[in-house]
Amino acid sequence: MYIKIRSIVRADFFIPTFVIILLHDLNKIILMRKFWVFLFILFCNYAISQKIMQGQVIDYDTTVPIAFAKITHNNKTISSNWEGKFTITITDDKKPIVVTYKGYYDKNYHLTVGAKFLIIKMVNNNTMKEKEIFSENQVNLIIKKVIENKKSNQPEKALNTFEYKNYEHLLVTANPDSISSKIDTIYKKSLFGRKKMQFDSTNYKFKKLVENQHIYQTEKVNLLQHNNSGTKETIIASRMAGFKKPLYEYLGLNLVSYSLYENSLDILEIPIRNPISSYGRKLFVFKIIDTVKIQDRTVYRIYFQPKKLNSNKLRGLLFVDAENFAIAKAFYRIYGIVNINATYTFNYLKDHKVWFPEKRKFIVVKGNNSEDLKVFGGTIKFNSSIEGLQKDASDQMYLKLESTPYDVKINEAVFFKTPSIKIDVPEASMSKPDSYWESLKKDTLDRRRLRTYTNLDSLSLAENIEQKIFLGKKIINGYVPVSFVDIDLKTLIKFNNYEGFRLGIGGVTNNKLSDKYKISGYVAYGFKDDKLKYGITPSYLLNKETNSWVSASYVDDLSEIGQIQFATQSRRFKIYDPRPINISTFYNHKTYSTFIESKYVPKTDIYFGLARTEIQPLFGYIYNVNDKLYSNFTFTTAQFAIQWSPFSGYMQTSSGRLEIEKRFPKFSFQFTKSFENILDSDFDFSKIDLRITHEIPFLSGQNTSLIFQSGFAFGNVPLTHLYSIAPNNLNRETLFKRITFAGKNSFETMFFNEFFSSKYVSFHVKHTFNKVKLAYKIKPLISVVTRMAWGEMDKPEQHIGLQYKTMERGFFESGVEVNQIFKGLGLTFFVRYGPNALPKFEDNFALKLSYILDLGF
Known part of the structure; x- marks a missing residue:
């Protein structure tokens, strides 16, 4: 009982004391809660009154980010980073964000309701368009020292x-x-x-x-x-x-380049001017x-x-x-x-x-x-x-x-x-x-x-992709592999005004037969001239590493008069060759030759050959040399040709040397010498030919190409082996009757056999823009082209039977190519102007079809 009472007493004593303490603590808790509620309300009011926003400053026209632009809001200024991005605290919605940058108009940007990310577009200040923005002296000095210290x-x-x-x-x-990952619902119209x-x-x-x-x-x-x-x-x-x-x-x-110190940087295989180069300093700030x-x-x-x-x-x-x-x-x-x-x-x-x-x-x-x-x-x-x-x-x-x-x-x-x-x-x-x-x-x-x-x-493995790529590479060069023979697509069918339709077949053995030798040949028949043409060329590999081959050849065929051919010219696939379709002036040649082709000297393709050729012009032509008239003639010639690509990069593989970086300019040189009285050769003459090709690619996808070409023939040279400079226009009355296929680098307004020269110089400039989308799947490739040439003829009295003009005053044409409009087909339009413009206005224009086969490789 005592214990119980004591317990009760102690409990009675403890309860009021605990209540007093609890009431005191509770009062504190209530006060603290009110304090924290007050702070919370204050914080919410502050948070509502300001926002943390992210954004980016870009150029209005190009959408290129503007780096380190000054961004001011409510008297506080920050800068965008080098990607034009920034984070800013908005303390007053009514006040604008002011963006400034040298060369642009100041931009006052007001927040829009619900905006989550700010895109601020700056407009270029046209009054400063012609003014250059220069670097500060301090940074100019640093960049100059970077350039000066490259060697170290x-x-x-x-x-x-x-x-x-x-x-x-x-x-x-x-x-x-x-x-x-959502699956969308789309609606398409049925046939009805x-x-x-x-x-x-x-x-x-x-x-x-x-x-x-x-x-x-x-x-x-x-x-x-x-x-x-x-x-x-x-x-x-x-x-x-x-x-x-x-x-x-x-x-x-x-x-992308390995080194940052070269004068140009390679980006996507395109050379870009390096900012830390002497010329780069003039282009960059x-x-x-x-x-x-x-x-x-x-x-x-x-x-x-x-x-x-x-x-x-x-x-x-x-x-x-x-x-x-x-x-x-x-x-x-x-x-x-x-x-x-x-x-x-x-x-x-x-x-x-x-x-x-x-x-x-x-x-x-x-x-x-x-x-x-x-x-x-x-x-x-x-x-x-x-x-x-x-x-x-x-x-x-x-x-x-x-x-x-x-x-x-x-x-x-x-x-x-x-x-x-x-x-x-x-x-x-x-x-x-x-x-x-x-x-x-x-x-x-x-x-x-x-x-x-x-x-x-x-x-x-399932889609045989490797085989498709292998086949594609063959087709690009004009061949289709069939067992141990690659069929030559160029020999299958042709058409021209002299032979009419020409059907044939040709090819070359591949490495399935042998890696050491190959045999190429063809046979063709012209239905209009009722003649058989053929050729055979066995070759032996001297050195695999340098792609050196020695060959012998016999050919009985036709060739266009006045054409310009470089022995080192690479072979590219053409489903058709448009120019010969309308040519009627050919000569027959029976040629015995032996020649060597090699890449022994790095960055060069070398050709040296000896040949004996019997020529028979297949049009009304007589060649007069010292009052002796020739309707047929024989040449014994030596020819040396070289193509030099000093800026290209080459790869050595087990199958030979490959050009893996096609850089420009490229130089082609060719010397041909005919020896009189050797193997019944009739004439002594020499020919020198030169071609320089250059291409300027742009990261935008556009491209500018330039071709300089010149030839000089001296001695007794028949018209068949002089220069006609690739004409490609029919001599017919109206523009629409002259419509044919355009060539690649031919003069589209120059008539066949209109001009001949014993020495000439020509220049071609072509700029190709990006594809333009006109309609669904209609994206033509547009190019603007200008061509010009000058030429002279030595001893014009020697050539009897064919009327022609010369180009001392120059020949000029310009035009527009709209290629690949539909299924590879396109249109080209050219106009002739200058001293050799024709009296009849309509004759100065040429409208042509074009065709570019895109194999997707």
């Missing part, structure tokens, strides 16, 4: 020797997280005009594809070596998804952003852009070492038809005081184009818009290349053969086992890589 900073010049292995991985892929509902699952399927694998990928390991002789690349290993043996074109692919630390070294962060602000040219960030003025890091970006990002990182080698390449990263995404992206003539290609695919999915596709050096060796002994050959590809590098590649995996988390190889290898 560029590894190729600063180091005696170096070599390193380089792992390069290229893929075409997309980020699956950025692709919508009724609407029919269909489900479009293309996005869903595409998302599933890229979740499982990449769209395409390739890998290679190369050894880069440098010494006093130059820089050499040797392929150690390579593989391509879907192919048992990688394509040589891929192995020679150079999407530079701005110091700040200084940062890289590997404990102080570097300037410098932004550059074109002086023409609305240009789509190169932009970027350079990180310049403040002590030795070397490039420590770089970002390059191009906006336009394709958007290109290139990142270079370097590692500072303290012992050698040089920044050495550490990694290259290159990304290409679709820009403001609707065409497929093709790299290296279509060797690597992915669609910018997939058929039936929603835009949000196709826009996520990109090409990515990563290049990582390893096993770097500096100033050790480096030896290699043939420095003029850029790339060596040993046969062993084409078939490395999977275990080799496992040791090189740089990203073990990317499980899609292995599936890409497995799935694409299965697809390639």
Whole structure:
């Protein structure tokens, strides 16, 4: 009982005390709660009164981001980054965002209701359009020192020797997280005009594809070596998804330059003027952003852009070492038809005081184009818009290349053969086992890589992709392989005014028969002249490495008079040859010859031949030499020809040398000498021919081509072997009766046999624009063309029977080509003007059809 009472007493005592304490604490809690509620309300009011917004400043016309623009709101100023992006706190919705940038009008931007991301478009100030924007003196001095110190900073010049292995991985892929998986409902009209509902699952399927694998990928390991002789690349290993043996074109692919110090940078195989070159300084404006630390070294962060602000040219960030003025890091970006990002990182080698390449990263995404992206003539290609695919999915596709050096060796002994050959590809590098590649995996988390190889290898096997590419390469050169013979497509059918329809067949044996020798030949029959023509040429391989062949030949056939042919001219496929269709002036020739063709000298194609030719003109012509008249004649000639491509890059493979970087200009030279009284030769004469071709590609997809050509014949040269400079116009009364097919580099308003020359010079300029979309699947390729020529004729009294004119005053024509309007067909229109314009107005115009066969390779 005592215990119980005591317990009760203690309980009674404890209860009121606890209540008092509890009431006191509760009062505190209530006060604290009111305090926090007050703070919460205050915070909400503040949060509602301000917003954190992200945005980007771009050019109104080009949509190119404007870097480091000044952005002011409510007396607070920030700057956009080098991609034009920014984050700003909006404290007053009623006050505008003011954006300023030199060369643009100031922009007052007011927030719109519900805006989540700000796109601020700046308009170029036309009053400053003709004014150049110059860099500040301080940054000008830094860039000047970068250029002056190239010799001490560029590894190729600063180091005696170096070599390193380089792992390069290229893929075409997309980020699956950025692709919508929804299945859309679309409506299509039936045959009777009724609407029919269909489900479009293309996005869903595409998302599933890229979740499982990449769209395409390739890998290679190369050894880069440098010494006093130059820089050499040797392929150690390579593989391509879907192919048992990688394509040589891929192995020679150079999407982005290795070095940042050359006068021009290679981007997508197109040379771009380097900002850190003497001429580049005139094209770009530079701005110091700040200084940062890289590997404990102080570097300037410098932004550059074109002086023409609305240009789509190169932009970027350079990180310049403040002590030795070397490039420590770089970002390059191009906006336009394709958007290109290139990142270079370097590692500072303290012992050698040089920044050495550490990694290259290159990304290409679709820009403001609707065409497929093709790299290296279509060797690597992915669609910018997939058929039936929603835009949000196709826009996520990109090409990515990563290049990582390893096993770097500096100033050790480096030896290699043939420095003029850029790339060596040993046969062993084409078939490395999977275990080799496992040791090189740089990203073990990317499980899609292995599936890409497995799935694409299965697809390639199922669809016989390798065989299709092999066949395509043959067709490009005009052949179709049938067992051990490649059928020559050019021999199958022809037409001209002398022979009428000409049917034939020809071909050349391939390496299934032998790697050491080949036999080419053809036979053809003309239905109008009722004559058989034929030729045979056996050849023997002297040296596989230099593609050196020795050949003998006999030909009994026809040739056009006055044509210009270079023995080293490459053969390209034409489903038809348009010019001879309307030619009626031919000569028959029976030619015995022997000749050697070789690539022994790097970057050259060489031809040397000896021939005896019996000529019979097949039109009314007499050649008068010293009052002796010739209706038939015989030549014994020697001919030397060379094509030199000094700026192209070549690859040495097990099957010979390949031109893998077609760079311009290219030079072709040919000398022909006829010897009188040797093997019954009638005349002594000489001919010198020269051609220079140049092409200027643009990242926009446009192209400018130039051809300079000249010929000089001296001695006793019959009209059959002088120059008519490729005329291609019929001598008929009206414009529409003269419609025929246009040639490639022919004078479309010049009539056949209108002009002849013993010496001439001609110049062709052609600019091709991007395709223009006129309607669904109608996207013509438009070119503007100008051609001109001058010529003279020595001893015109020697040529009897054919009336012609000469071109001392020059011949000029210009026109427009609208090619590939529909199924490869197009139209061209040319006009003749100048001193040789014709009296009848209509005769100065030429309307032609054109045809370009696109094989998709």
